[in-house]
Amino acid sequence: MHRVAVLALDGVVPFELGIPARIFGLAYSASGEPLYSVATCSLDGRPVRTDADFTISVEHDASLLASADTVVIPPSHALGALRDGEPLPDALRDALRSVRPEARLVAICTGAFVLAAAGLLDRRPATTHWREADLLRRLFTAVRVDPDVLYVDDGDVLTSAGVTAGIDLCLHLVRRDHGSEVAAQVARICVTPPWRDGGQAQYVRRPVPEERGNGLAATRAWALERLGDPLTLADLAAHAGLGVRTFTRNFRAETGVSPGQWLAEQRLDLARHLLEATDLPVDAVARRAGFGTGAALRQRFRAALDVSPQTYRRTFRTAAA
Incomplete structure (x- = not known):
């Protein structure tokens, strides 16, 4: 079973935090076996503040990342220091270093700043929320930022734009791993489109009327x-x-x-x-x-x-x- 670890950082956005468990947790084989296990951790295993009016409790600390096949980093509004060009906190840098070389790294929305600050996006294509794309480009000049797309699949490192683009990216991974039938079934349960091409423009650029x-x-x-x-x-x-x-x-x-x-x-x-x-x-x-x-x-x-x-x-x- 493919192991997915979700790293909840202080100030995490609850909606995006829940996307991996929702999408990967609904993926089953034809015989009814779950295809992924999803677990959430914080750096120290303690409860994490969200950007809403509640905290979340987790069952794991960052040692979980060392055994994961895919590591997902949702956005956090408490990473203001990264937006000021400050280096990663030592605990976060150590946690990312523990990820196995063959594991996939996935950043949703401004989670891309974490990967960029760790040097993991150097000379790679990447995206983030359209409001933060210019800042990501200015702070991390080695990153090939594409502000217009919903998500970027660069093999073992993947990034997405904001909010529902994280759903698109996780569905894309299910599709990549197990084919369109499994991804379509997950999408039907979630009542979401089974496919939005990563190259589709972020909606702020070309809004579609309701x-x-x-x-x-x-x-x-x-x-x-x-x-x-x-x-x-x-x-x-x-x-x-x-x-x-x-x-x-x-x-x-x-x-x-x-x-x-x-x-x-x-x-x-x-x-x-x-x-x-x-x-x-x-x-x-x-x-x-x-x-x-x-x-x-x-x-x-x-x-x-x-x-x-x-x-x-x-x-x-x-x-x-």
Whole structure:
């Protein structure tokens, strides 16, 4: 069983602290066996203040990190010294040094400052909450900060933006470890989208309006059942009983993207699922997902994910196996 250790620092943010236990704790094999064990520790094993009006008690001290396969550092609002360029406290530095070389390090939101201060992000790509990205770049010039993405997977070191991006990153790890079916099941239980690409912009840059009422939901559901068909904008508008111009305006108001962009995203998601969960040839996946030809699917994968469909399949089928 994969062992996840969550390090709660003084002033920890409760929401992000709970993400790893919630996501990894809901991941089960097909036979019903838990795939992860999750334990929380503080540096000294004592209760930890949160940034809310309560403290939390933990059952472990930082010696837990030495046996972990993945170490998660949630954000803390009591690490102001790091934002002033001060070095890590000795106890925290020693705790990070105890992590095994083969273990994964995961920082949620401003937890990235801890990894950066320890030199663990030097010459690596990383992200953090958009409000703190410029400061992270100024304080730690060796870190390749990308302020626009939801999360960054650099193999054994991963970082995320704020709040729900931590959910995205943990779901990404479940998907990487065990495939899309397990991750999708966890997402369904948590009532959250099973996949938001790490390269998606943080919402502060391109906000998506909230949906109002049912709107065009029925038309989107209708389209999802027909992604393999050559759907046109006129087809979608006709199903909604609207003119093309009105439909396009209302669709963008509800989803934040054009109908064409939305269709492309849904078709890519379907192609991902088929590559991960079936043995269909790439050309057959392309037809079912509405890309028409394998060449068109390969072009879309290269543009969106910078990998070929076959490479993507090998990555996630191996994880699922």
